[in-house]
Amino acid sequence: MPKAYVFTRNGGPETEALIDVDRPEPGPEHLLVAVRAAGVNPVDYKIRNGYRRPGEDGGTFPAVFGGEVSGVVVETGESVTGFAAGQEVFGAPDSGGYAEFAVLPQSLAAHKPAALSFTDAATLPVAAATAYDGVHQLGLAPGATLLITGAGGGVGVAATQIARAGGVRVIGLASEGKKDLLTSLGAVHVASGPGWPERVRAAAPDGLDGIYDLVGGEVFAEAATLAGDGTPLISATVRPEEAEPHGGARVERARTAAVLEAVADLVVKGDLDPQVGARFPLERAGEALREVESGHARGKVVIEVSE
Template sequence: MRAITYSRYGGPDVLELTDQPMPKVGPDSVLVRVRATSVNPVDWKVQAGYLDPVLDIRFPAIPGWDVAGVVEQVGFDTPELSVGDEVYGYVRKDLLQGGTFAEYVAAPVRTLAAKPASLTFEEAAAVPLTGLTAYQTIERSGLREGQTVLVHAAAGGVGSFAVQIAAARGARVIGTASESNHEFVRSLGAEPVTYGEGLAGRVRAIAPDGVDVVLDYVGGDALASTPDVLADGGTAVSIADPAVRELGGIYAWVRPSSEDLTALGTLIDDGKVAVHVAEVFDLADAARAQELSATGHVRGKVVVRV
């Protein structure tokens, strides 16, 4: 099969289109014919070696954790899925080697769910990692209907999903974003505020009593403003900065979940969550896709069609 691989740590220049053996399908896995995948910042951070202290990797490695495709073969113990099922998923494994930037991937069933019927494969591939991150941080925050939530980086990949999911739950949403993204954030269902110096005052001007939940997807100064914007008894969750624990909050890392992917798919098919694709590249152009994602100035996800 054709796959994008890298045999040493580095930037986009280490990526190559190569021929690789077909993956073996374990008892609790299925073989997915990949139709699309997408680029996440963690992909190029892993590839650069930043996560080497915590994640095992075997070269040559195939990058990518997001997938949308069709089940072509099932394992011995996979009653949840059948050949021909259209699926999407966050295929993170304990060993980093067989990723989703390939024509086929062996995916544990715990990482997959039925693809939302309203989405194309390219759109579905843009959802899993960022959508799950947003969904699971909201779950861990305990956000309830009628509460107010502040979403940092509301126009970003995770933040844009979080705004929509929180709004669908009946929460009031305030989102930090640059001026150029205010209309986009407003269209998602949030009241935009400009990040940077004076942020706490701008948030308090909108929510004088403070916010019930802070969802931090950027870290740094944004997280540092938490004590000045969070109401008494409120909750802060961050995926970007473990310093949130010093503020009494929760440091979170996304995990694969069929159940959560199914819930996300329902929100999408019900029209409560929209998916934004910035650009679609062919598999051979994966390095260019990664370069675009790494600029940090992309609205929506960068997708790779396989």
């Protein structure tokens, strides 16, 4: 039987297990994909902990981790158009991604360019697409200055590169250990920790033209104090009702195949390097998740599934 890495109830790492599961079946307008790689994101462990997006229910258990994969189409459901068995694809699965097989809705799947590896493709549907949506929502002109908090993580690294490709000056807030990574991407690094807003002010004496928050909580509230009149402030981590009192907004996710194709094109052109920092086999998925949950991962963590 196929294997999948799951959580059996809401809670901590003690709820996780690698188990045998039935091979999923593709429903109408869905693709069954043999997974080659799966991206690991903070939202994965947050969902295990009990986080739910507005309107979502508690789900059923065991639940497979993961929201982004790449792989090869095995079977297509009724009404699928534009995809066929044997084609290489990437996207956001309905059935979880830390698994040997996953089901993707065709609306959230895209063809993988031949020049794009399975590993890099698996980093795009959540992290890079979120980065792309946020940067385009801000709509900053070349020469503008953008602050990205949490710039050393998967979304932050992608957002930094996408903004820089558009001629935007980026100030990246991250730990000292991620300074070399961010400066290599063309960002001005500012160390996180107590007093960071003053360090940002010193790095941007003329003020900020936009703020993209990827941390939330107290960091988001402090970032809001740096926003001048009319400075757009968006966050991929806080809820709309938490952002609005600070004059901010939630990132508006497009969740379309067109965005997947756009970020893939950026990688192929060399404007976006997913910066995969660690790779783990499916049998070590728990270690991959711990790497991200620790908050110290450099760039993206990917689970690679053997054929």
